[in-house]
Amino acid sequence: METTTTRQALINLIQKHLNITSESTLEKVLELLEDEEDIRDARVEIADARIHGTISWDEYKKEIA
Template identity: 40%
Template sequence: MKTEHERQEIINAINVLLHQAYDSTLDEIYALLEKIEDQEDEEDLKTVKEAREEIRLHGTFSWEKIKKEIAEERKQDVA
């Protein structure tokens, strides 16, 4: 995951290139970004469906159990 500063630098660099691009190139870029967004939405929906199916088959976990597992993972990461 990028820091906010890194993200801003990339956005600024992209903006410079976008302002120099031909209209047809802008149209292509826009279409690609929409396609990427649609794919991410599909992946998110798939993940939600899989999680719901997992819950249906195996039930849910208590918040206390989840916190315990997170704490154990942190201990392992430190070691």
């Protein structure tokens, strides 16, 4: 229950700031969020490569040709 209350409080705070923040600031926040998502995706790909291995550059070029 505490998690739900904390989450709702954060959502309310974000909503309040969204209404008073400039568009350029919102764009910067969006860029940061996208960067974070890219970082998470890269970590997943690295973990997958460690488990399943990778292919050589020559093999990759053959596959996309």
